[in-house]
Amino acid sequence: MFSFSMPELVLILVIALVVFGPGKLPEVGKALGRGIQEFKKATTGESKEDPVTKEESKAEDKK
Numbered sequence: 001m002f003s004f005s006m007p008e009l010v011l012i013l014v015i016a017l018v019v020f021g022p023g024k025l026p027e028v029g030k031a032l033g034r035g036i037q038e039f040k041k042a043t044t045g046e047s048k049e050d051p052v053t054k055e056e057s058k059a060e061d062k063k
Contacts, residue, residue: 004012020028 016028017025
């Protein structure tokens, strides 16, 4: 894939800092990390069910 050297990473960080500002940068990083995590889960087939759905499926299995 891509390989970034240290100067390229610093340049990307500086550009992100200028675009988003120092206050928004942690929020942008957190959102980006969550997006990558959700993408990985979707590609591996893991799904997140809410507890209500799990309880309903257990009740249907008993019938």
